[in-house]
Amino acid sequence: MKNFMLFLMTLFLSCHVMAQQTTVTGTITDGTDGSPLIGANVLVKGTGTGSIADVNGKFSVSVPTGKDVLVISCIGYKQQEITLKAGQKVVNVVMKEDSELLDEVVVVGYGTMKKSDLSGASVSMGEDKIKGSIITNLDQSLQGRAAGVTAVQTSGAPGSASSIRVRGQATINSNAEPLYVIDGVIVQGGSTSGSSLGFGDALDNGTTSTISPLSTINPADILSMEILKDASATAIYGAQGANGVVLITTKRGRAGEAKFSYDGMMAVSCQTKRLDMLNLRGFGGYYNDFVASGFGGVKEDPYYSDVSLLGVGTNWQDAIFQTAFQQQHQVSAQGGTEKIQYYVSAGYMDQEGTIIGSDFNRLSLRVNLDAQLKKWLKLGLSATFADSNDDIKLADGAEGIVGFALTSLPEAPIYDIDGNYASFARENYSIHNPIAKAMEHNNMLNRKKLSGNIYAELTPIKNITWHAELGYDIGYSKAEVYNNAIDLPNWKEANESSIQKNNNTFWQLKNYVTYNNTFAEKHSVSAMVGQECWESKYDYTKVANSNLPSDAVHNPMLGTNTPTIGAGFGSSSMASFFTRWTYSYDNRYNATYTYRYDGSSNFGPNNRWAGFHSFALSWRFTNEKFMKNIKWISNGKFRAGWGQTGNSSINSYVWGVNMKQVN
Incomplete structure (x- = not known):
C-alpha cells in the first residue's frame, strides 16, 4: 500500500x-x-x-x-x-530584412550614432569583409577593402606590420600610422620597430622590419571596424587623430541559448613569381663576355675558361624559398540571458613563412561580459590575452637573406658530401652559403599581452547616460638574436648572443555623459561631454656578448668577452576634455560640432595644451519629397566639414635639454 x-x-x-x-x-x-x-x-x-x-x-x-x-x-x-x-x-x-541600413548604429568615438546622422567621412567594415580573405594580422584586412585607405605590407615575414595610410601621408617627420582603438582602449602606435624590441643592431645586420602589435589580436574576434577619415570626424581624438582613426569593435554576447562555433582554416603560400637568374654555365659565359669587353678592368678567371665543363650550379633564390603551410583554429561560445550576456573564445594560429625557417604562431583567449544589473546600471568587461612567437630570420634589406641569395654566385652547393653546409673557396674569392646564413642566424621574438577594459553605464534619469571606463594594456616581450658559430672554408664567425626584455604598461581612465532626445518626431539632438587621461610606460634591459663556449646554451654572460649591457625607460601621458553636439532635422539635415582640449607630456611646458575644433554639415537629399519618384538613386548625401587635428606621437622629452656633468 x-x-x-x-x-x-x-x-x-x-x-x-x-x-x-x-x-x-x-x-x-x-x-x-x-x-x-x-x-x-x-x-x-x-x-x-x-x-x-x-x-x-x-x-x-x-x-x-x-x-x-x-x-x-x-x-x-x-x-x-x-x-x-x-x-x-x-x-x-x-x-523581414532590416533594409534600413542607414539606421544602423556605428561607433564614432566615445559613443555611437545612427549612420544616417553621420556628417563626417568614415567607412565601415563588417565581419564579412574581415573574413573575406586569409589574414594573420588585423591591419592586413584593410588592404583593398576600405575606400580612402591604403595598406602596404612592409615585409613578407609572417607577423610583420602593414603600413596604413588614411587619405594619404598626413605626417612627414613622425609616426604616420592611424590611431587604433579596440573596444575603447587605445593601442599605442600602429607599428613597432624591430630595433625598439631588441633587433636592428650589428648582430642581425639591421635587417628586421616593423613588427605589428595588431598581430597579437585574433581577427576572428572582430565584429566590425569603423575608419574615421576626415578632420571633422577625427577631431574628437584631437592630438591623436591626424593620421585617421580605426575603431575596432569585438564580438559580444547575445541573449539566447549558448551558441558554440568552430572556425578553421588551412592554406599554403608560395612565391608565384621569381626573378630569372643565370645558372653557373650562363654566368660563366656572361663573365667571359664582360672580360672581353674590357669594361671595368675585370680580369680573366680560369675557372670560367671552358663553360661547357660547368654544370647548372645552385639557384640560391629557389633554395631559400619554400611552400609554406598555414593553419588557424578558433572555438567560441556566445549566449546569455536578458540580464547577462557573454562571449568567450580561444584561438590558435600558426603560419610558416615562405623563407625557410621563418614562422609565426599565436595563442589567444578572449572574454567579453555584459550585465544589466538594474534598469539604470550596466556593468561589463573585456579581456584578451595573447602569446605569440616569431621566428623572423634575416628577411629584409640588402643584408637580408633575400638580397644575399640574389647576389650570391651559383658556384657552391648547399651541402657537402657529409651533409654539412658547404662553402666554396678559391684564390682571392670565397662564397658564403646563403642557406647557412639563413639557418645559423636566429631572430626570435616572444610577446605576451593582456589588454581590455572594465566599464559601468548609469542612467540616473531618462535620456542621460554616464559611461565610466578603465582600460589597460600590459605587455611583455623577449627578443633573442643568436648567431651560431660558423667554421667553413674562408668563412669563420664566432657565435654571438643578444637578449632584450621589454615591459610596457598602459592605463586609461575616461568618463563621459551623453544626452539623447527626439522632439516633435523630427528634431533629434545629442550632446556629449567627457574627460580622459592615460599614461604609457616602458622599460627594457639588454645584454650581448660573443665567443660563447657552446651553441647549445644561449646565455650572453657565458661569453669570453666583456658583455655589452644596456637599459632604458620612459613614459608619456595625456589629459583631455572633449564634447560633441549633434542635431538632425527630419532625417534630412544634420549638423555636428566637436571640440577637444589635449595636454601631452611629449610637448614642451610652453606648448603643452591645444584645442581642436570641428564642424560638419550634411544634407540627405534623397529624403526630400522631390526625390520620391526618382528610382535610379536610392541614397544620396551632400557633406561638408572642417576640422583640426594633431599628432602627439613623437619621442618623449625631445623638448628637454641634455645635461653633461663637468668635473
Missing part, C-alpha cells in the same frame, strides 16, 4: 511539473524568398530559456507557465516579439 501511494504521489508530481511548461514548435523563414533561416535565435522573454533554428528553420522551445512572449532575432533581420495565445503550441515566423 505504501509503495502504491508513493507511485501515485510521484505520478502526481510528474504531471504537476509537466503542467508548468508548454513545448512550442515552429518554423522561421525569410520573408523575401521563403527560405529557412538557419541559426535564428528564439528566446522566451524574461527567462534564459531559448532555442536556435536548425537547417530547416525549425525550432522547439519549452515555455514556462506565465511566460507568453517569444523574442525572435537573426542578424540582418528585424527583431520580432510574438505573443502566444492561450494553449498555442505552433508558431510560424516570417522575418
Whole structure:
C-alpha cells in the first residue's frame, strides 16, 4: 500500500511539473524568398530559456507557465516579439530584412550614432569583409577593402606590420600610422620597430622590419571596424587623430541559448613569381663576355675558361624559398540571458613563412561580459590575452637573406658530401652559403599581452547616460638574436648572443555623459561631454656578448668577452576634455560640432595644451519629397566639414635639454 501511494504521489508530481511548461514548435523563414533561416535565435522573454533554428528553420522551445512572449532575432533581420495565445503550441515566423541600413548604429568615438546622422567621412567594415580573405594580422584586412585607405605590407615575414595610410601621408617627420582603438582602449602606435624590441643592431645586420602589435589580436574576434577619415570626424581624438582613426569593435554576447562555433582554416603560400637568374654555365659565359669587353678592368678567371665543363650550379633564390603551410583554429561560445550576456573564445594560429625557417604562431583567449544589473546600471568587461612567437630570420634589406641569395654566385652547393653546409673557396674569392646564413642566424621574438577594459553605464534619469571606463594594456616581450658559430672554408664567425626584455604598461581612465532626445518626431539632438587621461610606460634591459663556449646554451654572460649591457625607460601621458553636439532635422539635415582640449607630456611646458575644433554639415537629399519618384538613386548625401587635428606621437622629452656633468 505504501509503495502504491508513493507511485501515485510521484505520478502526481510528474504531471504537476509537466503542467508548468508548454513545448512550442515552429518554423522561421525569410520573408523575401521563403527560405529557412538557419541559426535564428528564439528566446522566451524574461527567462534564459531559448532555442536556435536548425537547417530547416525549425525550432522547439519549452515555455514556462506565465511566460507568453517569444523574442525572435537573426542578424540582418528585424527583431520580432510574438505573443502566444492561450494553449498555442505552433508558431510560424516570417522575418523581414532590416533594409534600413542607414539606421544602423556605428561607433564614432566615445559613443555611437545612427549612420544616417553621420556628417563626417568614415567607412565601415563588417565581419564579412574581415573574413573575406586569409589574414594573420588585423591591419592586413584593410588592404583593398576600405575606400580612402591604403595598406602596404612592409615585409613578407609572417607577423610583420602593414603600413596604413588614411587619405594619404598626413605626417612627414613622425609616426604616420592611424590611431587604433579596440573596444575603447587605445593601442599605442600602429607599428613597432624591430630595433625598439631588441633587433636592428650589428648582430642581425639591421635587417628586421616593423613588427605589428595588431598581430597579437585574433581577427576572428572582430565584429566590425569603423575608419574615421576626415578632420571633422577625427577631431574628437584631437592630438591623436591626424593620421585617421580605426575603431575596432569585438564580438559580444547575445541573449539566447549558448551558441558554440568552430572556425578553421588551412592554406599554403608560395612565391608565384621569381626573378630569372643565370645558372653557373650562363654566368660563366656572361663573365667571359664582360672580360672581353674590357669594361671595368675585370680580369680573366680560369675557372670560367671552358663553360661547357660547368654544370647548372645552385639557384640560391629557389633554395631559400619554400611552400609554406598555414593553419588557424578558433572555438567560441556566445549566449546569455536578458540580464547577462557573454562571449568567450580561444584561438590558435600558426603560419610558416615562405623563407625557410621563418614562422609565426599565436595563442589567444578572449572574454567579453555584459550585465544589466538594474534598469539604470550596466556593468561589463573585456579581456584578451595573447602569446605569440616569431621566428623572423634575416628577411629584409640588402643584408637580408633575400638580397644575399640574389647576389650570391651559383658556384657552391648547399651541402657537402657529409651533409654539412658547404662553402666554396678559391684564390682571392670565397662564397658564403646563403642557406647557412639563413639557418645559423636566429631572430626570435616572444610577446605576451593582456589588454581590455572594465566599464559601468548609469542612467540616473531618462535620456542621460554616464559611461565610466578603465582600460589597460600590459605587455611583455623577449627578443633573442643568436648567431651560431660558423667554421667553413674562408668563412669563420664566432657565435654571438643578444637578449632584450621589454615591459610596457598602459592605463586609461575616461568618463563621459551623453544626452539623447527626439522632439516633435523630427528634431533629434545629442550632446556629449567627457574627460580622459592615460599614461604609457616602458622599460627594457639588454645584454650581448660573443665567443660563447657552446651553441647549445644561449646565455650572453657565458661569453669570453666583456658583455655589452644596456637599459632604458620612459613614459608619456595625456589629459583631455572633449564634447560633441549633434542635431538632425527630419532625417534630412544634420549638423555636428566637436571640440577637444589635449595636454601631452611629449610637448614642451610652453606648448603643452591645444584645442581642436570641428564642424560638419550634411544634407540627405534623397529624403526630400522631390526625390520620391526618382528610382535610379536610392541614397544620396551632400557633406561638408572642417576640422583640426594633431599628432602627439613623437619621442618623449625631445623638448628637454641634455645635461653633461663637468668635473
